[in-house]
Amino acid sequence: MILQALTEYYRMLADSGKISPPGWSEVKVSFALCIGADGTLEQVVSVQTEQTKGRKTVLAPRPMMLPAPVKRSSGVAANFLCDNSSYLLGVDNKGKPQRTLECFQACKKLHEELLEGVDSPAAQAVLAFFRTWQPEQAASHPALSVCWEELMAGGNLVFRFDGAFVHQNMPVRQAWDDHYQTEEDGPQMVCxxxxxxxxxxxxxxxxxNVQGAQSSGAALVSFNAPAFCSYGKEQNYNAPTSKYAAFAYTTALNHLLSDREHVYRMGDTTVVCWAKCGGDVYQNLMGWALFGAEPSYTLTDLQGAxxxxxxxMAVDxxxxxxxPDMEFYILGLSPNAARLSVRFFLRNSFGAFLRNAQAHQxxxxxxKPTYDKFDTLPMWKLLDETVNQNSRDKSPAPNMAGEVLRSVLTNTHYPxxxxxxxxLRIRAEHRVTRGRAAILKAYYLKNIHPDVPKEVLTVSLNPDSTNVPYNLGRLFSILEAVQSSANPGINTTIKDKYFNSASATPAIVFPILLNLAQKHLKKLDAGLRTYYDKQITALLSKLGEVYPPRLNLPQQGSFQLGYYHQTQSRFEKKEEK
Known part of the structure; x- marks a missing residue:
C-alpha cells in the first residue's frame, strides 16, 4: 500500500513536470571537470552555491538533475557522468590504490559502452578523457592542485565541455534514456x-534525509538474511518490484523528504504527508493543524478553512x-542501521484527518497561564512534556511518538x-504544567476510567465537583498558597517536599499539612486569614472526616488536575483585581 501510494504520487508529479523523469534524479554536485575536445583536463571549477544554515552562510553542493546513481554497498559500481574522484579521476585518500584503480576502470567501461556510438562532440570529448587520463599522474596535475583537498573529501564531480554541462547535451541524454529503458538484467516477474x-x-x-539514518541513504525494502527469504529467492526478489516502480516510489519519497517545510520530526520518527492530487496547500493546512508549523496564511483564513x-465543505x-474527500497519506519513518522502519502509514480522507485532529485539540x-504563548498544543510540545528538559538527550521514547500520532489521527485511545x-515527570519535578494537565484531561476523556469522572475533566476549575481526589488537589494548592503568603519569597514550598506523598497517601500527609497551615495562618492579617479559612473549610466539608489511605494512578490524575485548576484560578483572580 505504501509503495502504490508513492508510485501514484510520482505519476502525478511527473505529469505536472515537478519531478525528474525515470532514470534521472537530483544529485548534489561540488565541482565540474572542464575538458577539451581531445579529452584534456583544462580546469576544475566549483559549482557550489551559498546557502544559509542557521545564522551562517556556507558553500554547499549544488543540486543538479543527473542520471540516477546506482546504490552501492561494498562493491564497485560506477555512475554515469557524475561520481566522486575515485571513479572519475582514479584517485582518493582511502589508502586502497588497487580498489581505486578498479573504480576508475569500471567508470571508463560504462562510459565507453554508452557513448561509443553517440554523434556528439561532448560525448567524444568524455571518451577521449577516459582514454588519455592517467590516474597515477593526477596528484601533479596543475588543474587539480588548486582544489585537491576538496576533491579528496568525496564531493561529486560532473563534466563540462565547451561551456556547457555534458549531461545537458541532448544526444548524451538520449543515450542514457535508451540504456535505462532497455536494461533488463533482472528475472521476469510480476511487479x-x-x-x-x-x-x-x-x-x-x-x-x-531520514533523521538518524545514514547520510548516504537507507533502504525501505531490503532482505539481507536467509531468515527473511523464501522459495530460494535472494535480496528484493522476495518482494518483486519493477524497475519503474522502484524508481518511482523512491523518487517520490525522496522528493517529499527533501522539502524541509513539510517534513516533521517527532522523537526519532520523520513524518511526511501528501495529498493524492499533490499541492502544498493540503500539506500546509495539515502541518498547522497537527504539527504546529508556522502558518502560511492568516489565522482567520486557516480557522475558517x-x-x-x-x-x-470544500474551500478555496x-x-x-x-x-475534504481527497485521499491523504501520512507516513512515519525511523532509522534502523542501513534500513528504515515504518512506524506508521495512515490513509484517510483529508477532512477525516482534520476532524480527528480538531477533536484531539x-x-x-x-x-493556560498568561505567559504561555501557544494557542493550541502541537504534537512536539506534548511529547516534550514527557522528557526531562535538563537531560542531554531530549528525545521522547522512540515508540511513543508514533503511537500518539496514530491514536490522534485515527481517533482511538491514547497509548x-x-x-x-x-x-513520571510530575513525580520527578513536582510540577503540573499546562501541557501535562492537558494530557491528563485528554487521556481520561478518551480512555474513560471510573476513577476519573467527567466532572474533573473540565477546561477550568469546577467548584461544584464532589470528587475526593480532585478536591484534595485543590486543597493542596490552597495550603501551598497559605504558606507562600505567610512566607513571601520562600524558595521551597510544601509542593517540593509533600506533593508526591500527598497525591499517593493523603491520609498520612494531609493532617500534617493542615496542622502546618494553622501556624502559617496566624502570620496573616485578619482579612487574608478569613479568605483562606473559608476556602479550606468549604473543601474540608466536601472531603468528610476520613481521608483515603491511598490513591491509585487515575485518582492521582484527578488530584493533579484539581491542583492545576485551583492554582490557575488563583492567578486568574489576581489578574482580575
Missing amino acids: LVTGNRGAVESVHPSIK LNNLCNG LDETRLD QRLEIT ATLLNGVA
Whole structure:
C-alpha cells in the first residue's frame, strides 16, 4: 500500500513536470571537470552555491538533475557522468590504490559502452578523457592542485565541455534514456506495485534525509538474511518490484523528504504527508493543524478553512480548491542501521484527518497561564512534556511518538506510554504544567476510567465537583498558597517536599499539612486569614472526616488536575483585581 501510494504520487508529479523523469534524479554536485575536445583536463571549477544554515552562510553542493546513481554497498559500481574522484579521476585518500584503480576502470567501461556510438562532440570529448587520463599522474596535475583537498573529501564531480554541462547535451541524454529503458538484467516477474510482468530490481535506490539514518541513504525494502527469504529467492526478489516502480516510489519519497517545510520530526520518527492530487496547500493546512508549523496564511483564513473542511465543505485557499474527500497519506519513518522502519502509514480522507485532529485539540483545551504563548498544543510540545528538559538527550521514547500520532489521527485511545511519561515527570519535578494537565484531561476523556469522572475533566476549575481526589488537589494548592503568603519569597514550598506523598497517601500527609497551615495562618492579617479559612473549610466539608489511605494512578490524575485548576484560578483572580 505504501509503495502504490508513492508510485501514484510520482505519476502525478511527473505529469505536472515537478519531478525528474525515470532514470534521472537530483544529485548534489561540488565541482565540474572542464575538458577539451581531445579529452584534456583544462580546469576544475566549483559549482557550489551559498546557502544559509542557521545564522551562517556556507558553500554547499549544488543540486543538479543527473542520471540516477546506482546504490552501492561494498562493491564497485560506477555512475554515469557524475561520481566522486575515485571513479572519475582514479584517485582518493582511502589508502586502497588497487580498489581505486578498479573504480576508475569500471567508470571508463560504462562510459565507453554508452557513448561509443553517440554523434556528439561532448560525448567524444568524455571518451577521449577516459582514454588519455592517467590516474597515477593526477596528484601533479596543475588543474587539480588548486582544489585537491576538496576533491579528496568525496564531493561529486560532473563534466563540462565547451561551456556547457555534458549531461545537458541532448544526444548524451538520449543515450542514457535508451540504456535505462532497455536494461533488463533482472528475472521476469510480476511487479507487486503495478501488476505488470517484467524485469524486477534486485536492489532499490536509497532513501535520504531520514533523521538518524545514514547520510548516504537507507533502504525501505531490503532482505539481507536467509531468515527473511523464501522459495530460494535472494535480496528484493522476495518482494518483486519493477524497475519503474522502484524508481518511482523512491523518487517520490525522496522528493517529499527533501522539502524541509513539510517534513516533521517527532522523537526519532520523520513524518511526511501528501495529498493524492499533490499541492502544498493540503500539506500546509495539515502541518498547522497537527504539527504546529508556522502558518502560511492568516489565522482567520486557516480557522475558517478548518471548520468548513471538518463539516464536509470544500474551500478555496491560496487559489487552490481543497476537497475534504481527497485521499491523504501520512507516513512515519525511523532509522534502523542501513534500513528504515515504518512506524506508521495512515490513509484517510483529508477532512477525516482534520476532524480527528480538531477533536484531539478540543480534548486538550485547558486554562493556560498568561505567559504561555501557544494557542493550541502541537504534537512536539506534548511529547516534550514527557522528557526531562535538563537531560542531554531530549528525545521522547522512540515508540511513543508514533503511537500518539496514530491514536490522534485515527481517533482511538491514547497509548499508556503517554500517561506514564507524564506521571513520571510530575513525580520527578513536582510540577503540573499546562501541557501535562492537558494530557491528563485528554487521556481520561478518551480512555474513560471510573476513577476519573467527567466532572474533573473540565477546561477550568469546577467548584461544584464532589470528587475526593480532585478536591484534595485543590486543597493542596490552597495550603501551598497559605504558606507562600505567610512566607513571601520562600524558595521551597510544601509542593517540593509533600506533593508526591500527598497525591499517593493523603491520609498520612494531609493532617500534617493542615496542622502546618494553622501556624502559617496566624502570620496573616485578619482579612487574608478569613479568605483562606473559608476556602479550606468549604473543601474540608466536601472531603468528610476520613481521608483515603491511598490513591491509585487515575485518582492521582484527578488530584493533579484539581491542583492545576485551583492554582490557575488563583492567578486568574489576581489578574482580575
